[in-house]
Amino acid sequence: MFKCINSALAGFVIVMSGTVAHADAYSNVGRAATAQEIAAWDIDVRPDFKGLPAGSGSVARGQEIWEGRCASCHGTFGESNEVFTPLIGGTTSEDIQSGHVAALASNKQPQKTTIMKVATLSTLWDYIHRAMPWTAPKSLSNDDVFAVVAYLLSLAEIVPENFTLTDQNIAEIQKRMPNRNGMTQEHGLWDVKGKPDVRSVACMQGCNVQPHIRSSLPDAARNAHGNIRQQNRAVGPVRGVDTSTTAENSTHGNKSGQGTPSNAMTDPDMRGLAKQNNCLACHGLQNRIVGPGFNEIANRYKAEPAAVAKLVEKVKNGGSGSWGSSAMPAQRHVGEEEIKSLIKWILAGAK
Amino acid sequence: MASEVKTVGRILPAPENFVDSELAHEITTQGLNESRRGFLLKSFAAASAALASSAAAAETIGKKVLGGDPNILTLPEHSTTLGKPVVTNPYGMPSRFEANLQRRESPGLTRVSAASVSFAPLQGLFGIITPSGLHFERHHQGWHDIDPAQHRFMINGLVKNPKVYTMDDLMRLPSVSRMHFIECGANTAMEWGNVAVPTVQYSHGMLSCSEFTGVPLSVLLEDCGYDKKNGKYLLAEGGDGSSMTRTISIDRALDDVIVAWGMNGEMLRPENGYPLRLVVPGVQGVSWVKWLRRIEVGDKPYGTKDEAIHYIDVMPNGQYRQYTSIQECKSVITSPSAGQMLLDKGFYNITGLAWSGRGKIKRVDVSADGGKNWRTARLETPVLSKCLTRFNIDWVWDGSPAILQSRAIDETDYVQPRINELREVRGTRSIYHNNAIQSWKVAESGELSNVQVY
Incomplete structure (x- = not known):
């Protein structure tokens, strides 16, 4: 070959x-890569911990970092199902012994958490280091990452609360990962020459099938994706079925150009901007998600003349305590002018 | 609700532009009697005069025409006036009448739109090439529009000469142009258990096909002097915030993987990895790392987030299959398909797409009776390896209920399975790699819907 x-x-x-x-x-x-260039980019950590830098972090330090930078999306205990699927839950001390998460087979916990699935501790270290926090990836130091991983492991009761995770003891902790024996590479969908596991036969006439329908789309889901008529071409052999039988049903923000925004403040571009910058992941227009709804913000600050400047700072640098326990992370990926126009839009009653 | 539309019969709901909603509602609920038909023709003629160039005017309602079609009898504006000059649109866009065909999100599927998917509108596409603006999207931490002059690509690890390439460097190298499909491993994921989505856009739309241009990865690996003895796996890494990583075996890398910058004659679109992405033919989209910044040659797989937490296939015993990559042979009828309504009884061209991650499509069969009897469809050229293949077959609809299915066979003689055959081996919780035969029910009303029959 x-x-x-x-x-x-x-x-x-x-x-x-x-x-x-x-x-x-x-x-x-092309040219030779320098040692510094390779060091800057070659950050991956393999299951055998090749690539793991030296460092250490305690559960206590991890909890501090977690509450400031991670909890707003993942929940204080990594349990939140609001923004992402839960990280922690569904594993037992028996699983830590066996290396198989029993709930995966019994399906008693339909919402599978990260700790139920992941077999390799290196994966947690590598991914948190390269991609977290969500809006400021790669901003955690190596020791921070050790600490955050230690905190997660303590939440899953894999290590005690007074534990300090280091590059020296991480391989020992790998031996306690609840689903460490839960993976297989023995299947036909990996290797180039892999063999299929399902073999069907192409019957042509009088084939043995049941004539009845086993499953169909529930009526309630008919319009869940918007009006299908507006998702099909208006000429040709078919038309989209009109599923908007209850008139105003466009519940989701598809930029289909079908909406008819009436007043200036419902500017769909502003909504697009809010969506594009991930504001809408945590704030609803009219409802609380993780943070307050835009309507609540507008209400609280409507009489405050300096509100725009104040809120721009809050968005830029993050803040906490104004609306409950969840912190607003710093949104440094959004430009100042964009933040300003978003704030003005929110205060004017974003729709 | 659904039954109300089903009683419409095969009468096409009137174009919105010339029938007021009250009349449309009457027709929808009570059918088209003689008085309404007369009224309809009158409003049609009026609308045609007023809106001669509108799409609505192209509709012909019923067989009766008063002296002829106003679209013919009254010359339209475009035949009697001067049109627009060249370069009105320096970069051309689709007609304003095509605005319905867009990539769309599936509400509730994901909660964060920077880590989400949008689906390609397969129900309205022709041939095998996906227009670049309609290519499905899947981002893991949002997309960026990266300055190509500042983009760098590195190869390191088990190589004699770790190297850095600029786009200038890469685009100087001998390139290839090849057409390949890309399908997300989670395409059709929502249908493992029961029917969950209304149209082919949402059931199969994490699928696109383009002509990609780039340099074979084998050329670059050779250029860096990769370790032929110990180099068994590669890590491909993106330059986005998630710095998305996937393991690729060296056999596959040397086989047909491309480091690509071109897509359908122009540069990649930013949403598809501009200026550089990996093309891994036949393998699920997550391995086609976008904004590609680095390849590392190693001797063991890497166990990255998207091969240790996501993109792993759970089997009935709770064991996960890791590094599932190949997209097995699959097909789907794209028109007529669920969420569409046939205009009337009579002739139709059933058309669809077939593909296989293991090579070329050899045959596609189509059934109109839920899989009891099958006829072999025509394959349109080109029929290429690890590329979409378009199939067509004649069908005369007699107005009675039907269930349409397609079944593809690839050059390894693998037959696209029924959903129950897949479930027997893989259970119902796998999420990934559902390549089952898809069924569309045709009701007497002419409305098609998504069903499972096997």
């Missing part, structure tokens, strides 16, 4: 350049 590809490549190069030998075929294309 290798040989065959190599000779094909070599042949290709000769055709391209006439005489160039294959070793330096692409001269002057």
